[in-house]
Amino acid sequence: MAPKKLSCLRSLLLPLSLTLLLPQADTRSFVVDRGHDRFLLDGAPFRYVSGSLHYFRVPRVLWADRLLKMRWSGLNAIQFYVPWNYHEPQPGVYNFNGSRDLIAFLNEAALANLLVILRPGPYICAEWEMGGLPSWLLRKPEIHLRTSDPDFLAAVDSWFKVLLPKIYPWLYHNGGNIISIQVENEYGSYRACDFSYMRHLAGLFRALLGEKILLFTTDGPEGLKCGSLRGLYTTVDFGPADNMTKIFTLLRKYEPHGPLVNSEYYTGWLDYWGQNHSTRSVSAVTKGLENMLKLGASVNMYMFHGGTNFGYWNGADKKGRFLPITTSYDYDAPISEAGDPTPKLFALRDVISKFQEVPLGPLPPPSPKMMLGPVTLHLVGHLLAFLDLLCPRGPIHSILPMTFEAVKQDHGFMLYRTYMTHTIFEPTPFWVPNNGVHDRAYVMVDGVFQGVVERNMRDKLFLTGKLGSKLDILVENMGRLSFGSNSSDFKGLLKPPILGQTILTQWMMFPLKIDNLVKWWFPLQLPKWPYPQAPSGPTFYSKTFPILGSVGDTFLYLPGWTKGQVWINGFNLGRYWTKQGPQQTLYVPRFLLFPRGALNKITLLELEDVPLQPQVQFLDKPILNSTSTLHRTHINSLSADTLSASEPMELSGH
Numbered sequence: 001m002a003p004k005k006l007s008c009l010r011s012l013l014l015p016l017s018l019t020l021l022l023p024q025a026d027t028r029s030f031v032v033d034r035g036h037d038r039f040l041l042d043g044a045p046f047r048y049v050s051g052s053l054h055y056f057r058v059p060r061v062l063w064a065d066r067l068l069k070m071r072w073s074g075l076n077a078i079q080f081y082v083p084w085n086y087h088e089p090q091p092g093v094y095n096f097n098g099s100r101d102l103i104a105f106l107n108e109a110a111l112a113n114l115l116v117i118l119r120p121g122p123y124i125c126a127e128w129e130m131g132g133l134p135s136w137l138l139r140k141p142e143i144h145l146r147t148s149d150p151d152f153l154a155a156v157d158s159w160f161k162v163l164l165p166k167i168y169p170w171l172y173h174n175g176g177n178i179i180s181i182q183v184e185n186e187y188g189s190y191r192a193c194d195f196s197y198m199r200h201l202a203g204l205f206r207a208l209l210g211e212k213i214l215l216f217t218t219d220g221p222e223g224l225k226c227g228s229l230r231g232l233y234t235t236v237d238f239g240p241a242d243n244m245t246k247i248f249t250l251l252r253k254y255e256p257h258g259p260l261v262n263s264e265y266y267t268g269w270l271d272y273w274g275q276n277h278s279t280r281s282v283s284a285v286t287k288g289l290e291n292m293l294k295l296g297a298s299v300n301m302y303m304f305h306g307g308t309n310f311g312y313w314n315g316a317d318k319k320g321r322f323l324p325i326t327t328s329y330d331y332d333a334p335i336s337e338a339g340d341p342t343p344k345l346f347a348l349r350d351v352i353s354k355f356q357e358v359p360l361g362p363l364p365p366p367s368p369k370m371m372l373g374p375v376t377l378h379l380v381g382h383l384l385a386f387l388d389l390l391c392p393r394g395p396i397h398s399i400l401p402m403t404f405e406a407v408k409q410d411h412g413f414m415l416y417r418t419y420m421t422h423t424i425f426e427p428t429p430f431w432v433p434n435n436g437v438h439d440r441a442y443v444m445v446d447g448v449f450q451g452v453v454e455r456n457m458r459d460k461l462f463l464t465g466k467l468g469s470k471l472d473i474l475v476e477n478m479g480r481l482s483f484g485s486n487s488s489d490f491k492g493l494l495k496p497p498i499l500g501q502t503i504l505t506q507w508m509m510f511p512l513k514i515d516n517l518v519k520w521w522f523p524l525q526l527p528k529w530p531y532p533q534a535p536s537g538p539t540f541y542s543k544t545f546p547i548l549g550s551v552g553d554t555f556l557y558l559p560g561w562t563k564g565q566v567w568i569n570g571f572n573l574g575r576y577w578t579k580q581g582p583q584q585t586l587y588v589p590r591f592l593l594f595p596r597g598a599l600n601k602i603t604l605l606e607l608e609d610v611p612l613q614p615q616v617q618f619l620d621k622p623i624l625n626s627t628s629t630l631h632r633t634h635i636n637s638l639s640a641d642t643l644s645a646s647e648p649m650e651l652s653g654h
């Protein structure tokens with residue numbers, strides 16, 4: 001719905017007298033009043049108290065619920081990114097449908113009476129796959145991302161010439177709810193410091209959005225030098241533990257007048273697989289917010305609702321080593337991953353209420369939760385048994401291994417196959433030089449799982465084999481660097497592996513379309529397993545099951561499983577890594593599940609080791625803070641009723 005119609009809708013909802021007072025598009029304005037260090041909205045002093053949520057981490061059916069809760073919390077604005085790679089999956093192919101319907105999300109925000117601070121990038125960071133940049137940019141391996149590299153700018157121009165005209169009608173002065181737009185993202189933290197790039201972006205935004213919209217930049221205090229640009233309003237980001245006075249004083253060097261703005265006030269923090277769950281205390285977060293509001297600053301809380309990295313969408317950081325982000329983006333945010341208000345939300349609402357009106361009326365209750373299980377899964381088959389279906393076009397042949405990007409495989413998995421050129425009797429070291437496994441390699445000889453070689457790790461495998469034995473290497477893309485990348489994060493085998501003294505050549509690459517197989521081909525007439533031993537390593541498990549009671553949000557718990565990917569009724573729920581933690585459960589929104597006895601289907605691709613009992617549980621609470629060592633104690637501490645089945649179900653096997 002275009003904003004003009006929207007304002008008509010609003011005029012229907014409001015008493016006529018008030019409608020006459022509503023400013024029409026020609027008198028609407030959102031500007032910086034440098035004389036009084038404040039914003040003006042329609043000419044009146046205005047301060048935003050905003051919160052971030054990412055439509056791309058929340059299924060569309062849940063958008064209205066989350067936005068209502070944010071409005072009720074006392075926010076008058078929301079802030080969100082637009083991930084380029086979410087909307088342009090292939091060059092020139094655009095997707096703004098379903099959970100990618102950006103305009104529908106803007107409309108939902110308007111209906112919730114929330115203004116919008118939009119951050120369209122082109123780079124967004126956000127712990128999102130490649131910081132929002134599409135991986136197909138890397139099909140030109142020499143491209144210099146986030147610079148005035150002509151190849152990069154050509155792709156950026158082409159994308160923004162599609163996106164920006166879509167949001168133009170939604171600019172506040174045109175009758176919409178977008179009050180400001182960020183150019184790039186923390187550019188000052190990027191090594192390039194390419195001012196012609198930033199000037200190009202600013203010019204493009206002005207050309208496509210006009211002169212009225214407020215354009216701004218956001219940087220940490222150390223990034224202001226390279227991240228700010230004349231003509232763009234300068235803002236900062238910092239968290240509760242940072243020195244607000246010092247940072248705002250530094251900001252004044254760039255914006256001597258105008259409102260103080262913290263565009264990312266961290267209410268929590270991100271999680272990496274294998275590290276402890278991050279939290280920020282309620283007291284610290286609320287104290288910091290109050291101090292900023294007392295100064296008259298406008299603040300956006302990052303995140304107010306984090307959501308989930310479904311599918312393969314998580315990004316990664318590099319802090320000495322490669323650190324993939326977890327599937328949960330709970331962020332210890334005021335609204336939990338499952339959409340439930342936390343004590344932090346109520347505490348923040350109390351602070352906001354000291355400075356501006358907060359809506360009255362009850363907050364919607366937490367969503368209904370459901371426990372179920374245990375559900376015992378059955379072996380569907382080894383990944384290699386489905387190779388023809390997973391790679392219907394057959395393999396690509398090359399003397400040296402090719403990257404995911406070179407074969408146009410954006411996400412997920414690729415199988416690399418070669419044959420042993422001589423018999424190896426003694427266990428012989430196998431490795432990939434220059435840390436060239438991006439990111440995890442599951443190694444098999446004639447279908448027998450040998451172990452894992454992973455990025456950052458120096459460990460080697462020791463292999464034996466016969467002349468002509470198949471050497472299969474399943475490589476998993478764990479998500480491209482979203483921050484801290486001084487070079488492009490190509491995926492796959494970046495160097496030819498070495499076995500003993502032999503550089504392995506003559507490769508076949510099988511880009512695997514696993515999601516298609518799970519969605520369309522299961523249940524299958526099981527293909528014959530061609531090897532004598534039982535399948536080990538990458539294997540599919542599955543089960544169909546009815547839900548006899550009422551359906552609710554639930555948290556899939558996979559005790560004893562190691563690492564893999566999960567689909568529920570064909571929806572890619574994301575990665576699990578029980579062995580690493582800290583996340584032990586995956587959020588399952590209730591709308592994914594069929595009620596009243598209809599059959600639901602869970603499918604796992606377990607990449608390493610399967611528990612003796614291939615069971616999973618559906619819990620009514622998440623477990624996000626149990627690293628592998630902690631996990632055992634945690635599981636012992638869970639009350640019996642949480643762990644044991646609520647009641648065993650009659651499971652119809654398929």
Ligand SMILES: CCCCNC(=S)N1C[C@H](O)[C@@H](O)[C@@H](O)[C@H]1CO
Nearest residue numbers: 124125126127185186264270317483
């Ligand atoms: C280790 C953090 C990497 C840098 N990211 C930082 S500081 N952040 C700023 C960045 O702009 C935002 O998109 C988020 O990525 C946020 C962390 O949640």
